[in-house]
Amino acid sequence: MKKLSKLSMIVMTLFLLVGCGNLGESSLSSHSQNGKKVTTTQASKSGQYSTLLQNGHYKTSPISGLTGDSDSNNNHNLRSFEAGLLSVSQKEFSPDKYFFQEGQMISATTAQKWLNRQSADNPLGLNPKDNGSKDPDKRNPIYLQQLLEQDFYTQNDKDYRLAGMTVGLSMNDVDYYTKERYGAVFETKISDSQRQAMGQEMANKIVQRLRKNNNLRNIPIVVGLYRQNVNDSLVGGTFFSYGVSHKNGESIKDWKPIKEQNQVLPVVNNETPINSNDADDFSNFKNHIESYFPNLSGVTAQVHYQDGSLNGMVITITTQFYGVAQIRSFTQFVQEAANRYLPQQPALEIKIQTVQDMQSLITKDYNSKQFTNHVLISY
The missing domain is CATH 3.10.570.10 (sex pheromone staph- cam373 precursor domain)
Structure with a gap:
């Protein structure tokens, strides 16, 4: 045990x-x-x-x-x-x-x-x-x-x-x-x-x-x-x-x-995406933020389906940013990209982090169009 x-x-x-x-x-x-x-x-x-x-x-x-x-x-x-x-x-x-x-x-x-x-x-x-x-x-x-x-x-x-x-x-x-x-x-x-x-x-x-x-x-x-x-x-x-x-x-x-399914995006080991449209939406989001901020260590997503429909998506973005101003600017940019590229129905959670620490969090409830974000600070 x-x-x-x-x-x-x-x-x-x-x-x-x-x-x-x-x-x-x-x-x-x-x-x-x-x-x-x-x-x-x-x-x-x-x-x-x-x-x-x-x-x-x-x-x-x-x-x-x-x-x-x-x-x-x-x-x-x-x-x-x-x-x-x-x-x-x-x-x-x-x-x-x-x-x-x-x-x-x-x-x-x-x-x-x-x-x-x-x-x-x-x-x-x-x-x-x-x-x-x-x-x-x-x-x-x-x-x-x-x-x-x-x-x-x-x-x-x-x-x-x-x-x-x-x-x-x-x-x-x-x-x-x-x-x-x-x-x-x-x-x-x-x-x-x-x-x-x-x-x-x-x-x-x-x-x-x-x-x-x-x-x-x-x-x-x-x-x-x-x-x-x-x-x-x-x-x-x-x-x-x-x-x-x-x-x-x-x-x-x-x-x-x-009936539930989970998957990682981008897909690995030659898997077929559960939903190709959702996979394409994430790929467009990923490419957009990487084109403006090339010094990202990785962008991945966990997707959760219920009865064949996308219910939730958790995205993890690992950066090399450490300055508060950089993180605030990047967080706002990611939120705008999420609103533009990602599916609007599922619950969304986007974690922006370095290898050591969480830097900021962007969330949206299921069936909501309203995003909120919070940048972590310390004193």
Whole structure:
């Protein structure tokens, strides 16, 4: 089992806080629950969750960052898994009705047992027993790489009660393993059908185990299945299916497909762009800013599609500028180029950075034409 570094945990927590609510003091409201002061943030944007804070503190989940025994190592998976699970949760738990808190019901000890292989010493393991084979096509791979829990509360008068839960299962696309300690890394490819079948089987086992907790018997439990991307990918994976176990249900009988795709632009390894028009728009944007500012180290984009439509684009521009005046001028130029060349519908985020530091940020919401930018300064 591996834990995220303390710095990574802090970054992910701050990312989630920004995604769920505004932590400004003026947006906080306080109540008491079971002798504890419960503070709620107000969502900073429509469609985002308000967050529960207990005694003024944000509670992180004890299982965040725990992973299975595969040598999977792609940090993009970690963030896209967490952000994507919030989108899955919104399918059942509306941000207009529910308050968010990182999962507190599954302990770290329990999660470690579930993520490990099943064995005589660990009957609760969700990953299959080790059959002893080292052959890529004959061994039992590690299917489940990571678990994530999100809890959702409703307010009754001044009290908050747990009213729903979402569990994410991050499933490997490739199981990386070694035949000997510190040896070469080998790969077992996992098919889509294997991943779907194992994910659904594991989901039902988890639901049955969670229902033994009296606090979880009468709430809906959503389970989302996520496909991890391979180690050398420059984008994270995507969710491919989800289902709901309704109140008192012991299983999920109806699974709904999720159609998501991620890609890097410019495309690499002779890939075909998911959408050639979007790829051409980005290429024109890239060529325009590089023609005026040739001393750029790189311009790349991550694109995210939902149901075949471009939903989001994250662009990273690495420069050799360090002066504040240079960065301000360049940021304005990039914003004008984005408005001129890039698709207008998706959410856009443009990060301008040097090798060492972030310099400025340009953003635009989904279906909005209004860009905002901020140049980072120090005193």
